[in-house]
Amino acid sequence: MNQGRGDDDAGRIAAARFDYDGDGLAEEQLLATPYAQARRWVDDAVARSQVEQDVFEPLAMSVATVDAAGVPNVRTVLMRFLDERGPGFVTALTSAKGREIAANPVMAVALTWPPMYRAIRFRGRAVMVDRAEVLEYWQSRPWASRISAWTSQQSEPVGTRTDLEEAYARRAAEFPDTGSESDVPVPDFWGGYRVVPDEVEFWAGRRNRLHDRLVFTRVGDGDLGDAASWSVSRRQP
Numbered sequence: 001m002n003q004g005r006g007d008d009d010a011g012r013i014a015a016a017r018f019d020y021d022g023d024g025l026a027e028e029q030l031l032a033t034p035y036a037q038a039r040r041w042v043d044d045a046v047a048r049s050q051v052e053q054d055v056f057e058p059l060a061m062s063v064a065t066v067d068a069a070g071v072p073n074v075r076t077v078l079m080r081f082l083d084e085r086g087p088g089f090v091t092a093l094t095s096a097k098g099r100e101i102a103a104n105p106v107m108a109v110a111l112t113w114p115p116m117y118r119a120i121r122f123r124g125r126a127v128m129v130d131r132a133e134v135l136e137y138w139q140s141r142p143w144a145s146r147i148s149a150w151t152s153q154q155s156e157p158v159g160t161r162t163d164l165e166e167a168y169a170r171r172a173a174e175f176p177d178t179g180s181e182s183d184v185p186v187p188d189f190w191g192g193y194r195v196v197p198d199e200v201e202f203w204a205g206r207r208n209r210l211h212d213r214l215v216f217t218r219v220g221d222g223d224l225g226d227a228a229s230w231s232v233s234r235r236q237p
Contacts, residue, residue, distance in 0.1 A: 022117030
């Protein structure tokens with residue numbers, strides 16, 4: 001019931017309003033390439049998570065794909081790769097996102113750090129991460145996380161939590177923890193994707209909702225570290 005409220009208030013979420021008291025991002029502050037700017041902001045977020053401890057999971061990244069019907073699908077993963085080629089993540093290739101990418105490789109990803117009033121958006125296409133890079137990352141994962149990758153038939157239904165835990169126990173028995181990098185092999189169905197962007201937007205929150213949005217748009221074939229392959233423009237908030 002909406003007793004005592006007009007129809008215009010129905011469904012409205014009551015929440016405190018905050019003015020975004022950020023430093024913003026001016027053109028003269030922007031680094032020369034999208035990679036340099038993205039790396040600066042990611043490093044800042046990681047450092048703040050360790051010092052101020054108000055940025056939880058600084059590498060959390062929203063990943064948007066489209067399904068066979070053209071309907072958007074979004075979920076959150078952890079960014080595990082970032083270099084001049086673009087940001088990347090790991091996943092089961094047989095998951096919903098893996099199937100959607102295989103059918104249509106267009107993708108958008110976003111990193112958001114509310115306490116810092118910052119966000120980065122990448123739009124482009126997905127490419128597979130080289131198997132050698134996947135193996136190197138796989139070997140850095142804790143044993144339990146490697147077992148989880150074998151356990152989960154990602155995106156598929158599961159009966160109960162107990163079913164999932166029993167499947168985990170079976171995989172743990174199959175690949176016991178020996179303290180070796182090779183005690184759990186990389187599953188054939190597991191890998192990674194990297195976004196090769198055509199557009200990278202840097203958002204910086206400012207007071208009165210007059211936020212800064214500076215966008216690198218691809219004008220050449222170079223990577224994120226090639227300044228000549230990108231033009232910069234400002235968008236209204």
